Amino acid sequence: MQILFRAIIVFHAVARASRLSRAAEDLCVTPSAVSQQIQTLELHIGTALTSKAGRDIALTEAGERYFEMIGREIEHITDVTQHVRGVRSVGGVGIALESRLLAWRELRTTGSGRERCRPIRHARLRASHLPVRPR
Numbered sequence: 297m298q299i300l301f302r303a304i305i306v307f308h309a310v311a312r313a314s315r316l317s318r319a320a321e322d323l324c325v326t327p328s329a330v331s332q333q334i335q336t337l338e339l340h341i342g343t344a345l346t347s348k349a350g351r352d353i354a355l356t357e358a359g360e361r362y363f364e365m366i367g368r369e370i371e372h373i374t375d376v377t378q379h380v381r382g383v384r385s386v387g388g389v390g391i392a393l394e395s396r397l398l399a400w401r402e403l404r405t406t407g408s409g410r411e412r413c414r415p416i417r418h419a420r421l422r423a424s425h426l427p428v429r430p431r
Contacts, residue, residue, distance in 0.1 A: 303337035306330055307345060308370045311363040316353050 309319040310330060320327040338345050345359035355363060 298340075300337055300340055303333040303340070304366060305370065306333035307337050307359075308363070308366060310334060310346065310353055311355055311359065311367075314352050314354075317351070319353075 306319070306323065309322050310316060313319040313322060316327050316330055320330045323330065334346055341358075341362070343358045344356050345362055346353050347356055348354070
């Protein structure tokens, strides 16, 4: 039996976000790709898991039960993956940034008095094989 992991992850994101476009943004894919994965999972399972409610996505009764059953496991897989990534990255690369560069965006006041964010356009990184020491 084939397990559609990608479709399950997409369904989990949709169920958490309650909006297709927000889930797509969280997953860094298009809303169309999310919709296709949901359809694939529904065909595989043999029942509708979602229904459209305007711009929102509502879970059907089967979708709610499925989300309840897989939710903890998906969270556990995510936590374990983050833990393993953290263990693997020990002894990796250190990056030192001056405190003024830690704010990746600066606030500017426009003529109307509203603030907007502007990304920093230039930054320099210096690489070294020596350990990074805090100042």
